[in-house]
Amino acid sequence: MKKLAFRGAGFLLALAPLLLFAQRKVTYVDPFIGSEGDGHIFIGPSAPYGMVKPGPDNNKASNSGYVPDLDKPLYGFSQVHVSGTGGGPKYGNITVMPFAGDFTSIKQESLRSNETTQAGYYSASLAKWNIQTEITTTAKAAFYRFRFLNHDNRKAIKVDAGDFLGEKAIPDSREAQMFVGSETQVLTDSSVCGYSRIRGGWNNGTAYTVYYYAVFSKPFTSFHTWQGEQLTAGKKMQVDAGAKTGAMLFFDNSNDEELQMKIGISFISCAKAQQNVATEINHWKFDNTLQQTQQQWENLLSKIDIGTxxxxxxxxxxxxxxxxxxxxxxxRTGENPLWDNNLPYYDDFYAIWDTYRSSHPLITLITPSRQVAIVNSLLNIYQRDGYMPDARSGNCNGRTQGGSNAEVLIADAYFKNLKGINYSLALEAMLKDAEVPPGGNEEKEGRGGLVDYNSLGYVSTNYVRAGNRTIEYAYDDYCLAMVAKALNRKGEYNRYIKQADNWQNLWRPITDHGATGFIMPKDAAGKWVDSFQCSVSNGKIAYVPYNNPLAQDWPICVCWWCGFFYEASSWEYSLSVPHDVAALIRKSGGNEAFKNRLDTLFDKDFYNVGNEPSFLTPNLYHWINRPDLSSTRIRQIIHKNxxxxxxxxxxxxxxxxxxxxxxxxxxxxxxxxxxxxxxxxxxxxxxxxxxxxxxxxxxxxxxxxxxxxxxxxxxxxxxxxxxxxxxxxxxxxxxxxxxxxxxxxxxxxxxxxxxxxxx
Amino acid sequence: MKKLAFRGAGFLLALAPLLLFAQRKVTYVDPFIGSEGDGHIFIGPSAPYGMVKPGPDNNKASNSGYVPDLDKPLYGFSQVHVSGTGGGPKYGNITVMPFAGDFTSIKQESLRSNETTQAGYYSASLAKWNIQTEITTTAKAAFYRFRFLNHDNRKAIKVDAGDFLGEKAIPDSREAQMFVGSETQVLTDSSVCGYSRIRGGWNNGTAYTVYYYAVFSKPFTSFHTWQGEQLTAGKKMQVDAGAKTGAMLFFDNSNDEELQMKIGISFISCAKAQQNVATEINHWKFDNTLQQTQQQWENLLSKIDIGTxxxxxxxxxxxxxxxxxxxxxxxRTGENPLWDNNLPYYDDFYAIWDTYRSSHPLITLITPSRQVAIVNSLLNIYQRDGYMPDARSGNCNGRTQGGSNAEVLIADAYFKNLKGINYSLALEAMLKDAEVPPGGNEEKEGRGGLVDYNSLGYVSTNYVRAGNRTIEYAYDDYCLAMVAKALNRKGEYNRYIKQADNWQNLWRPITDHGATGFIMPKDAAGKWVDSFQCSVSNGKIAYVPYNNPLAQDWPICVCWWCGFFYEASSWEYSLSVPHDVAALIRKSGGNEAFKNRLDTLFDKDFYNVGNEPSFLTPNLYHWINRPDLSSTRIRQIIHKNxxxxxxxxxxxxxxxxxxxxxxxxxxxxxxxxxxxxxxxxxxxxxxxxxxxxxxxxxxxxxxxxxxxxxxxxxxxxxxxxxxxxxxxxxxxxxxxxxxxxxxxxxxxxxxxxxxxxxx
Structure with a gap:
């Protein structure tokens, strides 16, 4: 990542005179957008692609750790979050909580007020004790500025290495994060360190370790540390014994309101976390760090100017x-605990199924060098872990939603002429996805149901998500074929360009609401499956009419991941053939029938922009030479959503x-x-x-x-x-x-x- | 592990009056047996099933780190080893080397003399500087006593966190260990800590981390630490930056000869390593620790008395x-970085294919409670990692040689009435092996070639090791079936008891040296494969006559792991049907023909006791009612080998x-x-x-x-x-x-x- 050394306004003016009269782009960023409703946006500060994401937590079942409800008290600020995700939460490690007054409990919670955010900045007042908390961050270290405005209260900071999001009462519950171990050490009278080791979560990952090092602007005068239920005054070291640990740090009761904390994290070691603080924030000037991070954002955001x-x-x-x-x-380059530390390393692909369509192309447009590093990190993961991820978090591949969509990223990189990628290696990685079944855990990586797909030409109802897997593999195969062709690998091209038509093997000429032809379930013997019988929670038998393209078997009949389609209906998925819209139109009955089909989809609300498989759909009017209708639909969708x-x-x-x-x-x-x-x-x-x-x-x-x-x-x-x-x-x-x-x-x-x- | 608190001779006498006149069993142990030739025995001290195995290293390509050649200088004593293994080396982490005199190089090597060993004890003199090194150990901490006998030399100790066995020039070479990271910190003037993070090795494992904490009986007066090529005087911390680190510690030049070091290791953290030292060796009395560890061995060895x-x-x-x-x-209970720290956890199953036949039954005989913990640790691994290991090292499953032999351990436990094992869970774990292919890396766990095996009834020549896989899966299936039957799981019993006959699907009625019927390669279409063509290193074409049961395709034609059989010929493997020797005899032509067959095997040296698949073979005479011949053969084999x-x-x-x-x-x-x-x-x-x-x-x-x-x-x-x-x-x-x-x-x-x- 390029960093701009920020040297004050004079320097900035010299650097970017064109910005003189324009408002800085970074000021338009509102991190609250998407924080209510289903957006699950992380509202805390982050550097671009930043490893540390400190932010407020008031709900352990929330993906971002946060819910907007003002009557839901904050219990702390943890240092690692993801943004906009669904499913079981991940991270929420190393929770920091300021508090004041008499110390009666490890649990410290407060309602918040005056919550404000900017790119790289968060602030709220903890109403219970009148403590203002401000947070900014660099890539690997967070900077906290606390103001204890009730002067007569004793100041204290809790640093909890045992805390995390998404714990469930039943161990090994699906998508639950689970505790492995933690350690807490008081290093000096102004610094503590330790780690949190957690496994599971959304991607069912193996254990990951978040190390931290926290240093304060003033010494604490006394401390307690804990392990499990046992709190001990003055105990400097709580060694990992598989129990939760943390520290309560007490500061003197002077009238000095301000207390600052820098906290670095690392996935390597406590010493690396300390080094991350030293490297990125070698001062106590909160505003300087804030300005520096906002300038990083400004540099990226101002790549695109949208006029006055x-x-x-x-x-x-x-x-x-x-x-x-x-x-x-x-x-996470330099923070990889699994192999050569200094190769490009990105984590929290969450999931590529979601992001390949628009996020990565946008990154490619703004900073192609970034996308090159991301693709290279996928190839490094392939070389060491055996497969490119479709999703990855906490240093572990998992889980695949539909296709093995890294294929699309590689084709996108190749055909957008990104340099510095070993495309022969990339083809090998794509062929691994396409030819080698991923084994017992078909949610982890590669292509589930591949044995069917490669023998029958479609994924049969013997496998979950057979519908979207089939059509997504067909597009993955197209991407693979096109790269193979470009690399003069004719054998692979011939095979995979044929397989790119495999979506047609599940195309059933059923008519619904005037539209003809839908992706439908077929069993391994080649027979269409008309209905699906299941027991529902009240003990009764339900039937899902699989031959109705609006029917869905999840989440009532089967689990979220266990339906014929993932997250959308056949009305939506049957239009998801991004490489061969012409064939789709022919099979749907020609241009006019296809226009009617699209109109029905949108007018009857069968379309859901919140589902990525439908991202391209409003643009399909282009293929019947009606780009005007595409634009109209897109405008409608945006206005509505x-x-x-x-x-x-x-x-x-x-x-x-x-x-x-x-x-x-x-x-x-x-x-x-x-x-x-x-x-x-x-x-x-x-x-x-x-x-x-x-x-x-x-x-x-x-x-x-x-x-x-x-x-x-x-x-x-x-x-x-x-x-x-x-x-x-x-x-x-x-x-x-x-x-x-x-x-x-x-x-x-x-x-x-x-x-x-x-x- | 039970520990005996050793409180001096009086206590011991009171405890075990029967031992009064007998020599202690532990004195019969000679760790040198098997250290020359192919035995690859680790000669350093170890507690029973001990996590730390400190020992001399003088050859990085050696599995034990050690070769007996006296002209091969020692370069250090590393803290983790395995014993008796083949293939690419594993471990060899945290190398300690005493040296003396002027400091001119990080590399310090010396020839050794007066090397002696006992159970729990190693001693040698480093001839170059006349330093006597003695080592003893507890389960998780090693104790070193150095005597610097050249009084005029400056004393020094090197602690190298970057060192390990089996590095190869080409990264990601098969079975090579590879460096990931390391850290070194000087904590006080008498203690250092750090870690070594390594991946790969024999089982192609993911990264594991060996943390250490070393404390000295006297303060060092100065030190250097290094990172990569950069050595720096007085630098206390070398943070992990993906480079090798270590410390050189210099002690004063007094006439005091003795310097002691305690070094704990951990797979959790440095603090845990320190705690392991504090818990296990809270004194500086080398001889006490030695006596305590030898008493542990004595307690186990004296379970079996062989008379006077x-x-x-x-x-x-x-x-x-x-x-x-x-x-x-x-x-490694309490040292598991992957999940609940306090569940039974064993590592370095290396491999169960080797040890299921005799090692685990012997453990079961001596201490069934230990075998219960081992089996439970396999089930814990199944629950968290998805499969029981066939081999495991460095906290990672891999690699399978033949069958999924944990099945045999579970049946062995069940039919030897071991309590405290969840056999329903165990059956589930066995069924996973038997029904779910392990995915892209068929060397890691589960059953390679399973798709063939479950559809054809044998593993075809489309897969490597098809011969031994087929016959071993048949026995695994027998074990599974018998446990299923005992648990009243009739459906599973019926299926798997049939599959237990699958070895017969590769039984070809060929006659060789008077014996008829051999396990032979068959292709997926059901056709016997008579010969195998391969290119050998000189560029010529070679043919392996697959229809000759003495022929072998490895290691000349194909890699060690890529032949039709693993490590042995069809003469040997065709007799490896431990559940149905009666059928084997019938198919071989009856008792007399079978006797002749066995006689030919032994008399013509087609038998190799060094191959585990032949372990039972000398006892097969029992099944033709000639136990006398079994005993005669066994005596011959022992005398010869x-x-x-x-x-x-x-x-x-x-x-x-x-x-x-x-x-x-x-x-x-x-x-x-x-x-x-x-x-x-x-x-x-x-x-x-x-x-x-x-x-x-x-x-x-x-x-x-x-x-x-x-x-x-x-x-x-x-x-x-x-x-x-x-x-x-x-x-x-x-x-x-x-x-x-x-x-x-x-x-x-x-x-x-x-x-x-x-x-």
Whole structure:
């Protein structure tokens, strides 16, 4: 990660004179967006792709540790979080809690007030004791500034190495995090260290260890440490005996309000955590660290300028969306406890199934070098752990939701010309996914149901998630085939380009709501499965009509992960063939039938933008030469589902997936991940300027854009007429200017040639 | 592990008056046996099943770190070793080296002299500087006593956290250990700590971390620490940056010769390593620790008394064999970094394929409670890691050689009536092995080639080690079936008792050297494979005649692990059907043909006692009612292959496998592991007394035994005639007396009823 040494305003002005009169982009970021409802956004401070994510915790069952309810007291601020996730929580390690007054209990909770956030900043008042807590952070160390405003109370800080999110009463419950061990050591009269070792969680991971080192701006005058239920005054070391440990640190009762704490974390050792503090925050100037981290964000956010015409709300939505996209995966280079420490190493792919479609393409656009490092870290994981992850967290692969989607990332990198990746190795890694079943735990990595898929051409109902697995493997195979072809590996190309049609093996010519042809369950003998019988909780028998494309077997009949489709219906999944929309249209009965099908999907609310498999769907009108309808649908979807409020994200943000989908569409183009082009839509901004990493600039102008002039009537690229409704990545990467002439009605622009399809 | 608090000679005498006039068994142990030749025995001190195994290292390619050559200088004493293993080395972590004189190099090596060993004790003189090094150990901490006999030299100790065995020039070479990270910290002027994090090695394991804490009896006066190539005076902390670290500690130049060091290790943390020292060695009395550890050994070894008639050599061979059996697996309870710290946890199953036949049955005989803990640790591993190990080292399953042999251990425990094991869970774990393929890495756990085996009834030549996998899975299935039957799981019983015949699917009626019927390769279409073509290193084509049961394809044509059989020929493997010798005899042409076959095997040297699949073979004469011939063969084999010299073990001892085979046969009985009985043979001792853990005693008397009277002519059990050539475990466990009347010729004793067979 490049870091800007921040040397004060003078330096900044010299560096970026163009920013002189513009408000800094970082000020538009509102970390609260998506923190209410299902967004599950982490609201604490984070550096871009930052390893440490300190933030408020008031609900151990919450994925972010946080729920907005003001009547739910905070119990601490833990140092590691993920953002926007669902399922069982992960992390929530090393909880810090300031408190004041007489010490009567290890448990210390307070309601909060005056909660405010910025990119890189969090602040709240702990009402019970009137303690203001501010937090900022660097990549690997957090900085806390406490103000104890009730002067007559004794100050204290609790550091809990036994705490974590998502514990369940029954050990080894599905997706529960489970305690392994912890250690707490008082090093000096102003520093403590230790670790928390936890296993399980959403991805059913093996044990991971979060080490910490915390140092205070003032000495504590006494302390207790604990192990299990046993609290002991003055005991400096609580050795790991498989019990929870922590420290209560008591500071003198002076009138000095302020107490600061720096806390570094590491996945390597306590000493490394201490070194992370020393390297990243070698001072006690909270504001300097805050400015430095905000400048890092500013440098990234200002890669894209959306002009002065954008409304405040649009700016807030757009830059917060960019911000969300750069929270995860997390850069753990130098913090890998599993192999060569200094290779690129990213963790918290959570999950690539969610992020391959829009998050990674957005990272590729803003900082291709970052995406190169991420892809290389996938290949390093393949070399050492045997498979690229589809999801990974806590240094452990798991779990796959649908396909082995690293294939898409590799194809996306290859066809967007990213350099510095060993594509032969990448092909080998993709072939491993495609040819070697992952073994007993088919949720961990690779392709579940692969034996079926490779022998029958589809995943039969002998396996869970057979529907989405089949169609996703078909697209994975397409990505593999195209990379194989590019590398002159004809044998692999021939095999996999055929397999890319495998989605058709589950295509059943059923008609529903006027649409014909749906992905439907088939058994291993090749027979369509019409209905599925299951016992439901009240002991009665239920039938799921599998031949009804709106029916779903989960979560009532079978577990969340055990249905024929994952998270969506056949109405949605049957349109998820990103490599061969032309064939999809033919099989659906041609352009007109396909238009009706899409209209029904949207008009009847069979579509859910919160499900990633449907991310591309509003753009499918492009393939019937109606890009105007794509833009209309996208605008409707955004208006209906997104806004700048705290509940402004539809469904879990999924590590930035929902946010990056929005960001692309606000700019007026959207990737078909794994392929080289973007679909052009109506932008939200009159001018979008992308500062490319190669030093070039790409500008999109939407002349005459206003609330009514929402149709692209014509376009030019670098002054020449541009008739296509899609644009190649190379056209953007080479820099230039795309000028769209907007009007109140569509024209024939973009209606001559549909975007690419396999067939 | 029970520990005896040693309180001096008076206490000991009071405790064990019967030992008053007998030499202590521990004095018969000679750790040098098996240290030369292929035995690969670890010669350093170890507690029973001890986690720390400090010992001399002079060859990084040696499995034990050690080669006997006196012209090969020692480079240090590392704290973790395995014993008797083959393949790529594992461990060799945290190397300590005393040296003296001017400090010119981190590398410090010396020839050794006056090397002596006892159970729990090692001593050698480092000739270069005339430093005597003595080592003893507890379970988790080692105790070193150095004597610097050249008084005019400066004393120094090197503690190297970057060192380990089996590094190779090419990263990720097969079976190479690879460096991940290390840390070194000088804590006080008499203590240092740190860790070594290593991955790979024989079982291709994930990273494991050996933490250490070392404390000295005198302060050092100065020190250097290093990281990579950079040595720095007085630098207290070398933080893990993915480079090798260590410390050079310099002591004053007084005339005081003696310097002692205690070094604890841990797989949890440095603090735990320190605690292990404090808990286990809270003094500076080297001799006390030595006596305590030797008393632990004495307590275990004296469970079996072989009478006063046994020769010195016999005592040495027998008690050293017992000793070797109790070096591994290693008790790591309380040291598990992966899950609940306080569950029974054993590591270094290296491999169960080697040890299930004789080592574990011997452990079961001496201390069934220990075997219960070991089996429970396998079940814990199953619950958390997904499969029971066939091999495990460094907290990671891998690799399987043949079958999933934990099945045999579970059946052995069940049919020997071991209590405190959840056999329903155990059946579930066995079914996982039998039904769920282990995925991409078929060397890690479970059953490789399972898809073939479960569909074809044998493993085809599409998979490596197809021959031994097939016959071993058949026996695993038998073990599973018998436990299922006992648990009233009829469905599983019916399925697996049929599969127990699967070895017959590879039985080809070929005749060779007069014997008919051999396990032979078959392809997936069901066709016998007559020959195998391969390119050898000189570029020429070679053919392996697969239809010749003496032919072997490894290691010349294919890799060690890639042949049709693992480590042995079809002549050997075709007799490895421990559950159905009766069927084997029928298929071989009846009793006479089978006798000829066995005679040919032994007379023509087609048999190799160093291969575990042949462990039971000399006892197969029992099934043709000729137990006298079994005893004759066993005596021949022992005389030819075993002795009390340093090269007195045939082949790798394999964690005590070879040794425990010997120990059983010297007592005159041998287990058919996984089943409830032992085969009776001619003992080597006139009286063997086994002190059972339940407080009872079982005595075997061999009246009139001498060099000529080597045949059992009649027998009584508890005074009643005993006609069978085998004895049930329950007969031993209930206590009692088996009296064998020996003579120079066999009688009809044991010839009426052959031992049990499936059919």
């Amino acid at each position: 015409d954008a409304t405040a709300d649009q700016k807030k939505m757009f830059y917060t969306a960019l911000y969300h996209t750069m929270l995860m995966p997390v850069d 997104y806004n700048s409020s705290r509940s402004g994200i539809p469904g879990n943000d999924d590590s930035g997936a929902m946010s990056s989908w929005l960001a692309f569409h606000m700019m007026g183009f959207y990737p078909n991940a794994g392929q080289s082009y973007y679909l052009l839509n109506t932008p939200w901004f009159k001018q979008t300027t992308i500062q490319l990493e190669n030093g070039k600039q790409f500008i999109i102008k939407a002349n005459n854009l206003n609330d009514k002039n929402v149709f692209i009537r014509s376009a030019t690229l670098n002054g020449k007429p541009f008739l296509l409704s899609w644009i190649e990545h190379s056209d953007i990467a080479n820099g230039g200017e795309l000028i769209l002439e907007m009007g109140a009605t569509p024209t024939t622009w973009g209606t001559q040639t549909p975007p690419p399809s396999k067939s | 008639d046994a020769t010195a050599d016999q005592k040495k061979m027998f008690y050293t064999a017992l000793y070797h059996t109790m070096l591994m697996p290693v008790d 075993y002795n009390s010299s340093r090269s007195g073990i045939p082949g790798n001892d394999d964690s005590g496998a070879m040794s425990s085979w010997l120990a059983f046969h010297m007592m005159g009985f041998y287990p058919n592991a996984g089943q409830s009985y032992y085969l009776l043979n001619t003992p080597w001792f006139k009286q063997t007394t086994i002190q059972l853990e339940n407080g009872k005693q079982f005595i075997i008397k061999a009246n009139n035994l001498n060099d000529k009277n080597v045949f059992i002519r009649s027998a009584t059990l508890n005074g009643k005639p005993f006609l069978l050539s085998w004895i049930e475990h329950s007969d031993i466990a209930n206590g009692g007396e088996l009296i064998l009347e020996m003579g120079a010729t066999p009688t009809t004793w044991g010839t009426q009823t052959p031992p049990p067979s499936k059919s």
